[in-house]
Amino acid sequence: MNICKIIAALALLFQAGPALAQATNTWPRMIPVRPDGSVIDPGSVGGGVGGSVTQGTTPWVISGNSTANASGNPIFTQVVNFPASQAVTNAGTFAVQNTAATPAGANVIGRVGIDQTTPGTTNAVVAQGQYTTTPPTLSNNAYAAPQLDANGRVLVSIGQTLAAGGTSPGLANSIQGITNGVPVPMSAASLPLPAGAATAANQATEITALQTAALRAVPFSEASAAAAASGATIFGGSRDAGAASPWSKFNALVSSNQSGTLVVQGSNDNFTTGVIIGSTAITANVSAYITVPLLYRYNRAYLVNGATAATYSMNTSYTAN
Structure with a gap:
């Protein structure tokens, strides 16, 4: 029986020879054979769907018969007039490439621009402070904004509070001419002036002498x-x-x-x-x-x-x- 099948296959091969030798479509081809040894018609496409391939059109046109394509044997087609851009939907993570030079250091993208062509009016950089009813208490190496009062004035503190009368220890409560914040009249006796310095008394004498000399x-x-x-x-x-x-x-x-x-x-x-x-x-x-x-x-x-x-x-x- 097997010899008969082989002879039948050779007969079909001889019948298909002229089609394989067509000048318009010449390429190496393999003759498909079914598992039972029977030869598949070389003119069929897709394994079971009969059709023909015509090269005379661009792109190639694949025509088949009315029988559906068998599973596992897809028919390949060309997609034309595909839009230049399409919306992309991706639930994963996209890789982004920076085409410009990445700044050194902390690699911060962007910059702060200050254009002071017209001072104070163009792209001014504002240093902000913070107003709180209770000043913050900071721990070691902590940071805080400059503290402001309710009118936006910067608060400056020496770190200590003067007691009544300005008697807090370790603070200067009196300077020359001011005691406990109250101005004190100064006199020649209170100043460390050298002997014969131009005090008010000496000036009066000198002025008189000059006036006398001017009239002399x-x-x-x-x-x-x-x-x-x-x-x-x-x-x-x-x-x-x-x-x-x-x-x-x-x-x-x-x-x-x-x-x-x-x-x-x-x-x-x-x-x-x-x-x-x-x-x-x-x-x-x-x-x-x-x-x-x-x-x-x-x-x-x-x-x-x-x-x-x-x-x-x-x-x-x-x-x-």
Whole structure:
């Protein structure tokens, strides 16, 4: 019997030979054989469902007969016009990849941006505090926000409470000029001033001395209604200002009934050598006056009379101001 089945299978093979050799579909093929040794029709698809494969279409079209596909032999088809995006539902955990550089340190993603192009108005960073009716009690290495009062003012504490009268031990209850929070008038006696310091009493004395010096002047009468010959030069006395002089100016005045010149002269050697400091013209019957700064220890004035004999008077002075 088995020989007969083999001969039948070979006969079918010869019958299917022309189909296997078609130029449009040439590929290695295996001839399916049933468990009982019978050959399955090579034109069937899916193991029991007859059909044909046509390559002339794109994609390939698989056509079958009316018999349902046997279990375990699926027919493969192509899905077209599949949407570009689909909603994903997953009850598990998705793996997320960060394509940017991950910050170093604690690997915190993101940043806080502060743009102070307009100070105080753009992206300002606010430091917040906390208001509580009862301040928190912290344990070692604990953290807390800055504490505020009901008006938002920051509470600052020295850690101790002053008793009545400010007598808490270990705290400074008195500083110079303030005792127990009350200002105390200070006096020269209470200050560690050196001897002769500018106290109020000394200042009054010094002010008086300065005022007296400012008003101080020493006049000298050099000549009064004296005669001056034509073209004569007449000197006043040498006036010593002193080595440490309280004076700042030397003054001279001449009154004459004729024209002439008033000259002020200074010297460091009591006029062994004299230097002219200033001069001014004299108009008849008009007093001529000149003031020069104190530049020399010794100073004097003199008259250079004009071409006509004259009667004149001359006065000089030192002044402190």
